[in-house]
Amino acid sequence: MRIDCPNCGERDRREFYYQGDAVVLNRPSEDAGAQAWDDYLHNRANPAGETRDLWFHEGGCRAWLVVERNTMTHAVHAATLAEKVKR
Amino acid sequence: MGYSGFRVIKEGLFGQKGWKPVWRDPEPKPEYDAVIIGGGGHGLSTAYYLAKEHGMTNIAVLEKGYIGGGNVGRNTTIVRANYFLPGNSEFYSHSLKLWETMEQDLNYNVMHSQRGLINLFHSDGQRDAFARRGNAMINQGDDAVLLDREGVREYLPYLDFDNVRFPIYGGLLHPRGGTARHDAVAWGYARGADQRGVDIIQNCEVTGIDIEGGKVKGVQTTRGVIRAKKVGIVVAGRSGQVAAMAGMRLPIESHVLQAFVTEGLKPVIDHVVSFGMGHFYISQSDKGGLVFGGDIDFYSSYAARGNLPMKEHVMDAAMTLMPMIGKAKVLRSWGGIMDMTPDGSPIIDKTDTEGLFIDCGWCYGGFKAVPGSGFSFAHLMATGNHHEPAAKFRLDRFRTGVGLMDEEGTGSQHNLH
Numbered sequence: 001m002r003i004d005c006p007n008c009g010e011r012d013r014r015e016f017y018y019q020g021d022a023v024v025l026n027r028p029s030e031d032a033g034a035q036a037w038d039d040y041l042h043n044r045a046n047p048a049g050e051t052r053d054l055w056f057h058e059g060g061c062r063a064w065l066v067v068e069r070n071t072m073t074h075a076v077h078a079a080t081l082a083e084k085v086k087r
Numbered sequence: 088m089g090y091s092g093f094r095v096i097k098e099g100l101f102g103q104k105g106w107k108p109v110w111r112d113p114e115p116k117p118e119y120d121a122v123i124i125g126g127g128g129h130g131l132s133t134a135y136y137l138a139k140e141h142g143m144t145n146i147a148v149l150e151k152g153y154i155g156g157g158n159v160g161r162n163t164t165i166v167r168a169n170y171f172l173p174g175n176s177e178f179y180s181h182s183l184k185l186w187e188t189m190e191q192d193l194n195y196n197v198m199h200s201q202r203g204l205i206n207l208f209h210s211d212g213q214r215d216a217f218a219r220r221g222n223a224m225i226n227q228g229d230d231a232v233l234l235d236r237e238g239v240r241e242y243l244p245y246l247d248f249d250n251v252r253f254p255i256y257g258g259l260l261h262p263r264g265g266t267a268r269h270d271a272v273a274w275g276y277a278r279g280a281d282q283r284g285v286d287i288i289q290n291c292e293v294t295g296i297d298i299e300g301g302k303v304k305g306v307q308t309t310r311g312v313i314r315a316k317k318v319g320i321v322v323a324g325r326s327g328q329v330a331a332m333a334g335m336r337l338p339i340e341s342h343v344l345q346a347f348v349t350e351g352l353k354p355v356i357d358h359v360v361s362f363g364m365g366h367f368y369i370s371q372s373d374k375g376g377l378v379f380g381g382d383i384d385f386y387s388s389y390a391a392r393g394n395l396p397m398k399e400h401v402m403d404a405a406m407t408l409m410p411m412i413g414k415a416k417v418l419r420s421w422g423g424i425m426d427m428t429p430d431g432s433p434i435i436d437k438t439d440t441e442g443l444f445i446d447c448g449w450c451y452g453g454f455k456a457v458p459g460s461g462f463s464f465a466h467l468m469a470t471g472n473h474h475e476p477a478a479k480f481r482l483d484r485f486r487t488g489v490g491l492m493d494e495e496g497t498g499s500q501h502n503l504h
């Protein structure tokens with residue numbers, strides 16, 4: 001598995017740390033309530049197919065990336081800087 | 088027909104022609120009192136105990152593939168009760184007791200072998216943690232022996248004790264821990280359930296769950312509509328997808344776990360051994376293959392096959408711990424889809440839909456749980472009450488934060504357990 005980092009180009013999966021579903025970018029406000037925090041921390045769509053998740057280019061530029069990937073085939077389609085996705 | 092030593096000899100003399108299929112292949116009926124979605128170890132044991140303990144025999148197990156094709160036939164077969172958090176501790180203790188009577192109960196040889204499990208430690212801090220775990224196991228009524236370095240050497244002389252980076256300080260021995268033949272466990276429960284009237288329906292994928300007015304009415308399947316008053320979801324790595332059919336979003340992420348087996352060798356590893364540094368564990372099957380594995384691949388996956396980095400890590404750890412393994416040749420590797428929860432502990436609970444129950448979140452440790460989970464889930468489905476040893480496996484613990492069971496203390500991230 002290789003990920004095409006926008007800063008560094010295509011790199012081996014070993015250089016990256018996996019965080020989980022990109023839902024973790026949408027941190028709820030402090031007073032959003034128990035359900036919103038439960039959804040943020042625990043509950044997942046967990047798709048069998050296309051997914052968006054968050055990876056850290058630990059062994060490279062150290063940027064956080066949103067990676068579009070297929071969980072059935074392990075094919076990686078795109079990687080975007082998380083700071084661009086957030087805005 | 089029952090199995091016995093006499094029968095094995097008799098069949099041997101007459102060309103093995105007397106063996107018959109041990110469960111029927113029925114057409115699904117239009118309606119049952121209960122259906123179980125998923126014919127893995129947990130689904131089959133649930134059906135068996137529903138019939139045996141609660142007299143519910145008008146029930147069916149719906150399996151999208153074949154019996155034994157899921158994780159129940161892919162795991163590395165370790166059976167143990169060395170958990171220490173309340174909730175997990177009593178559950179696995181109960182499950183291990185069921186293992187110890189399973190073969191007589193099912194009249195089926197599952198090759199359960201209590202050969203002893205040794206978890207190694209490599210620092211003073213790890214020794215303290217294992218001493219604490221051992222005490223919790225003894226308090227629970229199970230067995231644990233803290234071995235020092237020389238104690239471990241008597242059992243496992245072939246390890247690299249003086250490894251410069253990870254010297255062996257000792258190990259925690261769990262004498263009643265061991266292994267079993269995984270397929271036989273699935274087949275034994277399938278046969279036992281079938282003998283009590285349960286319909287085991289293979290090649291029958293559930294594609295929808297029918298709910299009316301907050302009550303479950305039945306399921307849609309590739310073999311037609313099946314009505315049922317009660318439905319249990321027991322689909323391991325596919326839990327998220329099946330629960331979504333009932334509008335639920337689960338605290339589960341599916342991940343791939345790999346395992347490996349070498350060519351058959353003469354007996355060399357007599358116990359189950361786990362390395363305390365880097366994830367690696369090993370045992371030897373009765374056929375002689377060294378069966379070993381490590382951690383999940385760490386990214387969510389439904390592919391049932393893994394990538395090279397984890398393979399390399401497992402081989403590195405193996406060579407560090409027991410250099411002799413370098414002489415063995417790996418025959419095969421494979422993967423299974425694990426239902427990972429944010430605290431690493433399972434869920435056996437009701438849902439917001441009346442009559443709909445769920446049993447999931449076994450992460451990579453659900454083989455040893457097969458009898459205990461089936462027993463407790465059957466109790467919940469039949470009586471509507473939680474069974475005491477599994478009463479803490481609540482779905483709402485994630486929302487409330489009360490009763491989380493993070494056995495390894497790694498935090499709220501699905502892939503870290």
Ligand SMILES: Cc1cc2nc3c(=O)[nH]c(=O)nc-3n(C[C@H](O)[C@H](O)[C@H](O)COP(=O)(O)OP(=O)(O)OC[C@H]3O[C@@H](n4cnc5c(N)ncnc54)[C@H](O)[C@@H]3O)c2cc1C
Pocket residue numbers: 124125126127128129130149150151152153155156157158159160161162163164165166291292293294321322323324325329344345346380421422423424425449450451452453454455456
């Ligand atoms: C490599 C590996 C090593 C492991 N090692 C160990 C170990 O040493 N010790 C241990 O305790 N545990 C171990 N485990 C974990 C253990 O195997 C699992 O936790 C356990 O088997 C899961 O429960 P199950 O047997 O019911 O799952 P499965 O056998 O996966 O059963 C689920 C079934 O549901 C079916 N299904 C899914 N969707 C549908 C649908 N829509 N309709 C109908 N049927 C459906 C599937 O086809 C499948 O047969 C390991 C797992 C793996 C992959």
Ligand SMILES: [Zn+2]
Pocket residue numbers: 005006007008009057060061062063
């Ligand atoms: Zn980079």
